[in-house]
Amino acid sequence: MLNHAVFLTQDTKIGESTARPGRTCYTARQKMSRMSLPTIQKIRVRAVRVPMAEPHRTASGMIGESPLVLTDVVTDSGIEGHSMIFTYTPAALAPTAELIRNIVPLVQGDPLAPTAVAEKLNQRFRLLGTQGLVGMALAAIDMALWDALAREHGLPLVRLLGGAEHPVKPYGAIGYDGVDDCARRAELWAQQGFTGIKDKIGYPTVAEDVAVVRAMRTAAGDDMAIMVDYNQCLTSAEAVVRLQILDQEGLTWVEEPTLAHDYAGHAAIAQAADTPIQCGENWWGTLDMRHAIEAGASDLLMPDVMKIGGVTGWLRAAALAQVNAIPVSSHLWPELSARLLCCTPTAHWLEYSDWWNPILRTPLQVSDGLALVDNTVGSGLEWDEEAIQRFAA
Numbered sequence: 001m002l003n004h005a006v007f008l009t010q011d012t013k014i015g016e017s018t019a020r021p022g023r024t025c026y027t028a029r030q031k032m033s034r035m036s037l038p039t040i041q042k043i044r045v046r047a048v049r050v051p052m053a054e055p056h057r058t059a060s061g062m063i064g065e066s067p068l069v070l071t072d073v074v075t076d077s078g079i080e081g082h083s084m085i086f087t088y089t090p091a092a093l094a095p096t097a098e099l100i101r102n103i104v105p106l107v108q109g110d111p112l113a114p115t116a117v118a119e120k121l122n123q124r125f126r127l128l129g130t131q132g133l134v135g136m137a138l139a140a141i142d143m144a145l146w147d148a149l150a151r152e153h154g155l156p157l158v159r160l161l162g163g164a165e166h167p168v169k170p171y172g173a174i175g176y177d178g179v180d181d182c183a184r185r186a187e188l189w190a191q192q193g194f195t196g197i198k199d200k201i202g203y204p205t206v207a208e209d210v211a212v213v214r215a216m217r218t219a220a221g222d223d224m225a226i227m228v229d230y231n232q233c234l235t236s237a238e239a240v241v242r243l244q245i246l247d248q249e250g251l252t253w254v255e256e257p258t259l260a261h262d263y264a265g266h267a268a269i270a271q272a273a274d275t276p277i278q279c280g281e282n283w284w285g286t287l288d289m290r291h292a293i294e295a296g297a298s299d300l301l302m303p304d305v306m307k308i309g310g311v312t313g314w315l316r317a318a319a320l321a322q323v324n325a326i327p328v329s330s331h332l333w334p335e336l337s338a339r340l341l342c343c344t345p346t347a348h349w350l351e352y353s354d355w356w357n358p359i360l361r362t363p364l365q366v367s368d369g370l371a372l373v374d375n376t377v378g379s380g381l382e383w384d385e386e387a388i389q390r391f392a393a
């Protein structure tokens with residue numbers, strides 16, 4: 001039934017005699033274009049340990065440096081795509097870098113087609129699972145492939161994804177630093193024009209949590225959106241009690257009050273509290289997000305571009321959030337996340353962080369309280385090679 005075939009042009013039909021219903025027939029030029037997709041020639045993997053200007057304290061531990069794995073995909077057309085992933089602990093740095101190197105032979109020679117590569121690798125690791133280090137390694141490759149694809153087309157990533165660059169609303173981060181330091185930092189963010197701040201709490205008593213929140217409010221002003229983050233340190237029963245008190249403080253959200261994968265616990269907290277619950281940075285892939293949404297675990301969503309599955313995973317998470325009408329904020333990776341929020345229908349807040357600025361030539365710029373997404377080609381990562389050598393692990 002030739003009449004069901006789709007002919008894109010009238011000239012040089014390929015396979016006209018064999019066309020079957022639903023098949024697309026291409027011109028010779030289109031076929032050549034399809035055949036000339038660049039391929040993955042090699043992947044370079046490097047590990048660095050980037051010290052933080054000041055240690056970042058949370059209720060679940062302190063971070064004094066960023067162990068990062070940098071991945072560079074090189075195509076046969078000479079294009080390079082970059083990504084970085086954060087292993088949280090130096091103990092995971094070398095194993096994660098080695099894991100990425102071990103995955104390289106699985107994709108070498110494959111077309112520069114990030115979603116196809118993601119499907120292939122997800123299938124390849126189905127029996128082991130794609131959480132933890134495997135998920136991080138796959139995200140490293142995915143993010144580098146998307147960067148390379150954007151550069152191959154000479155486009156900013158936002159435009160490759162069909163979006164348009166625009167400023168996004170960032171919030172500044174404050175650690176588990178006590179009343180005086182938290183107030184001082186809140187004031188500094190306000191002076192820089194930020195309209196949101198997020199503080200780590202989870203002090204021994206809720207009275208101390210409240211004292212820190214009120215000190216920040218006084219320092220930063222009534223218009224400042226204040227979020228707080230428990231970093232999973234409470235039981236769900238403890239969280240219900242604390243949130244009844246915190247509900248009086250006008251908080252924009254309370255983040256991860258209990259264990260990230262305790263969806264039933266988070267749902268109970270969300271039911272009991274008026275303040276919105278924010279979760280997502282520890283969900284592995286969009287299936288975790290689906291389960292959390294189905295459980296009613298979180299009023300807001302905060303995927304982490306690495307743990308959610310790279311750019312490919314983020315796009316699917318953004319679609320899931322859209323159909324469920326839930327606002328999406330980002331977690332770390334400010335350069336890439338700002339670009340992805342430009343392509344996220346329910347975009348909410350960008351988590352701003354300067355932790356990784358020392359190895360970047362063009363860190364994300366913030367002006368008058370807005371993060372500026374520029375139109376540079378790719379996903380916004382350009383290495384400072386001298387700094388990378390200095391911090392090499």
Ligand SMILES: [Mg+2]
Pocket residue numbers: 229231255256281
């Ligand atoms: Mg958090």
